[in-house]
Amino acid sequence: MPETIRIASEQLAVEVSTLGAEMQSLRTGDGRDFLWNGDAAWWTGRSPILFPIVGKAPDDRLAVNGKTYPMAQHGIARRREFAIIEQTATSCRHELVSSPETREVYPFDFRLVLEHALDGNRLSVNAAVRNTGEALLPFGIGFHPAFLWPLPGADGKPHEVILDNGGEPGVIQLEGGLIGRTLPTSPFKAGRLTLKPDLFANDALIFPEDAGTGLTFQAEDGPSLHFAFENLPNIALWQKPGAPFLCIEPWHGMAAHAGGTAELVERPYTVALPAGEEMRFGFTVEIRN
Template sequence: MPEIVRIASPALSADISTLGAELQALRDEAGRDLLWDGDPAWWAGRAPILFPIVGAVAHDEIRVGGHAYRLAKHGFARRAEWQLVERTEACATFRLEDGAATREAYPFAFRLDLRFSIEGATLTVVAMLTNSGTTDLPASFGFHPAFRWPLPYGAAKEDHRVIFAAPEPAPIRRLDSAGLLRPTPEPTPVAGDMLAPDASLFEDDAIIFDRLASRSIWFGAPGTRGLDIAFPDMPELGIWQKPGAPYLCIEPWAGFADPAGYSGELRDKPGILRLPAGSSHQFLMKITLGSETPQ
């Protein structure tokens, strides 16, 4: 059975499951929920970890050395049992390593450590991917937290905003019916640095920023407490909900779905990270509760 690990400070607490190393709850000092509860009537996820791919690949297959391997959307890390390797009051580290099951879908040696820590009102999540093999490791990685929308601070859903650290005038990307990137970018729905999220925006699935200027956003209703979400190591961002659901996913990514029509090797896929043998790469996200205006 999966184990639930709680870490906390006086200002914030988090529950993490060994199944998928997935954040299960994030609560403020009064016990108010900031994270979506995984109600399957809408979406059973809460904050899945996306590895070794982000999004879908064509026909649910990757190609390595001319061979095809079955790999479902967002990869296998979110459904794997992770090992708990460190645990203190305010910190926990989980580990996933390759084995017979992972190599059937992804024929590479790797170690992925995910460290959750809380200091004050900030949850920091650091993923460290290590190539433990002898060849380059092609991989993508993504965070996928779903936050309550509205947040529990009295503002209406329609008053919430996503405010970027910088203006975001570049076109966005959308997905086709197979979950692959459409070839033609679309105009951004961001006005300057502000997005007013609305269910209609997500009728075409996620909003994907693959030419992102910002490395942090603020989510909340102006004049109330909000969330600062920083992702300095993540070059892409997805924003998604099931239209009308009471959550908003703010998803820092390093990688994205296959472009429609792509049939090449995984190592050549657009947006892929190629990690040399013996090296490591960090992916970081910080979630801070408290500010009423973007920091």
């Protein structure tokens, strides 16, 4: 059975499950919950890790050198039990290593370590992927945290996402969960996007590049969350239509192209990690107000 452990600073407390090394709650010292609660009426996820793919594969089949393997959306890690390898009062580390079971669907050797760490009002979530095999390790990786929308205490107030770089990044339309065409205009204007549910009527908004390395999710005259991203060039925003949450998803890797190949190495932004090497990815979120 999964085990849930708790870490805390003076200002924040976080719970993390061994199932998928998935964060279960993010709560401030004054008792406000910021993370989505996983209500099955909308979406059971809370903050899954996406590995070794981000998004869908055509017909849920992934190809490696012409051989196909079953691969559900967002990969295998979110459904696997991780081992707790380290815990302190303010941090914890979970580990998933390749096994005969994982190699049946993803024929590579790897070690994936997830770390959650608190420092005051800031949470850091970091992933380290090590290639423990002898061949190149192809993979995508991403984070999928869902935060309450409206934010605590901000019912009825306008919410927006503001890019640190002030950009107007191009947005991709998904087609059956796969990467489709780039839309002609960006929903961001001078780096600002006012959130409305109809933005997500056709699934997530995918920004493959130019969204920068940081953004703020905020309510007018209310709380805000500031994010910083490391080695995660792709950003997605998603709400299941009508649900009271917003997913802010930094990725290194995206779904397969609609009408394209199922080959893992052909997926956009796939990493090819040499044998014996390790690569790190992560984000921080700072709760303000």
